[in-house]
Amino acid sequence: MNVLVINCGSSSLKFQLINAKSEEVLAKGICERIGIDGRLTYQPEGGEKEKSEKAMPTHTEAIQFVIEALTNPETGVVNSLDEIGAVGHRMVHGGEKFASSVVITDEVKKAVEECNDLAPLHNPANLIGVAACENLMPNTPMVAVFDTAFHQTMPPKAYMYGLPYEYYEKYKVRRYGFHGTSHSFVSKRAAELLGKAYDETKTIVCHLGNGASISAVKDGKCVDTSMGLTPLEGLVMGTRSGDIDPAIMEYIAKKEDLDIAGVMNVLNKKSGLEGISGLSSDFRDLTAGAKEGNKRAIAAIEVFCYRVAKYVGSYAAAMNGVDAIAFTAGIGENVGLVREKVCSYLGYLGITLDAEANAKSGDDCVISAADSKVKVAVIPTNEELAICRETVALV
Ligand code: ADP
Numbered sequence: 001m002n003v004l005v006i007n008c009g010s011s012s013l014k015f016q017l018i019n020a021k022s023e024e025v026l027a028k029g030i031c032e033r034i035g036i037d038g039r040l041t042y043q044p045e046g047g048e049k050e051k052s053e054k055a056m057p058t059h060t061e062a063i064q065f066v067i068e069a070l071t072n073p074e075t076g077v078v079n080s081l082d083e084i085g086a087v088g089h090r091m092v093h094g095g096e097k098f099a100s101s102v103v104i105t106d107e108v109k110k111a112v113e114e115c116n117d118l119a120p121l122h123n124p125a126n127l128i129g130v131a132a133c134e135n136l137m138p139n140t141p142m143v144a145v146f147d148t149a150f151h152q153t154m155p156p157k158a159y160m161y162g163l164p165y166e167y168y169e170k171y172k173v174r175r176y177g178f179h180g181t182s183h184s185f186v187s188k189r190a191a192e193l194l195g196k197a198y199d200e201t202k203t204i205v206c207h208l209g210n211g212a213s214i215s216a217v218k219d220g221k222c223v224d225t226s227m228g229l230t231p232l233e234g235l236v237m238g239t240r241s242g243d244i245d246p247a248i249m250e251y252i253a254k255k256e257d258l259d260i261a262g263v264m265n266v267l268n269k270k271s272g273l274e275g276i277s278g279l280s281s282d283f284r285d286l287t288a289g290a291k292e293g294n295k296r297a298i299a300a301i302e303v304f305c306y307r308v309a310k311y312v313g314s315y316a317a318a319m320n321g322v323d324a325i326a327f328t329a330g331i332g333e334n335v336g337l338v339r340e341k342v343c344s345y346l347g348y349l350g351i352t353l354d355a356e357a358n359a360k361s362g363d364d365c366v367i368s369a370a371d372s373k374v375k376v377a378v379i380p381t382n383e384e385l386a387i388c389r390e391t392v393a394l395v
Helices: 061-070 106-113 123-136 149-153 165-171 179-195 248-257 260-269 270-277 284-292 294-316 331-336 336-344 355-359 383-395
Strands: 002-008 013-019 024-032 039-044 050-053 086-090 142-146 202-208 212-218 220-227 324-328 375-378
Touching: 002 061, 002 123, 002 336, 002 383, 013 050, 013 061, 013 165, 013 383, 024 061, 024 294, 039 179, 039 270, 061 123, 061 260, 086 383, 142 383, 149 179, 179 202, 179 212, 179 220, 179 324, 179 375, 179 383, 202 294, 202 331, 212 294, 220 294, 248 260, 270 284, 284 294, 284 331, 294 336, 324 331, 324 336, 331 336, 336 355
Parallel strands: 002 086, 086 142, 202 324, 324 375
Antiparallel strands: 002 013, 013 024, 024 039, 039 050, 202 212, 212 220
16 A cells, blocks of 8 residues: 655645555655746656746645555656545644544544644644545545654653643643654664663654754653654754743844744744854754854854753653663764764763764664663654554554
């Protein structure tokens, strides 16, 4: 069976068509500028990337173009829609309603809609993607895979904030966590790499991309994670601040004459690596800047790594030990310097890195030294494949 994996944003739609049996990506691409003008990038396996401008007033036209590209007699990878057995949709926020993936029904859509307040930019876009696919493929089963679901196993002590309890009861203010599909995928793979049973392994997953989060996974269940009610909490990210003293918000609002939306904009879009460095949110630019002696680029890298190390330490405490630390996503997979700096704080856990392995790390590799008490690994994440697997399991 082929599974179409859809990740719908407010003005974009990423897709992959995956052969579920061989797990081979048959084609992938992205529709951008939906509702503005419209651009489709499409790449069949082993083929050239094609870019085309197409009018996409809504996500329905975008999906229509994706299907046309997939079934195109020359560059397509399937003969007809019948060869797409199921669609897996990435959903951002499932609130407390969804602790696992589900087959999409009218009830499910209603429940997702009820979580819209918790992710006002993402959930409505995800639902538009579902509706657009349903229009064009009314008989194809669809599955919702939630970013928050994997973290629903956290105990109350990890998800409750020190706020009036009625905010939790009335408004569902609590820690939810995100990147769950990635944390689940990577923690499972880490146990495999260790040769241990998943339900007997303590793993800390460092998902370090433009958005970044850490999770503590004990005996196959997430017990804590760094993102909170929203993806703003936790690590220092590309443009997000991560943890700050909440009183800074009022202080900055007064000094800069900003309202709450203005302060939130600063914390989400002008902070993090970009805010500290004044250079870029992109780690490649920061490492290049640091090499040239740019002090603020150096500071941004130091703050980033220190924050990761502090979280690792706290999660080792939360789980009373750790068997494996796994680095993943753009920075975690590609920047040996970050892994080295983070691990340099973790000697007290008996961690030693194999410098050579760390420098040339490729897919799924252990980078800790043979005598290290904790295994450290680089495990490329693959959220689309994880969504494909979840979809197949349910249909
Ligand atoms: P997201 O999915 O959250 O947008 P990614 O997982 O793609 O983020 O990670 C993006 C980050 O990873 C950027 O900071 C980028 O600079 C960094 N990155 C990606 N590839 C490399 C690489 N080869 N070398 C250094 N940094 C990289």
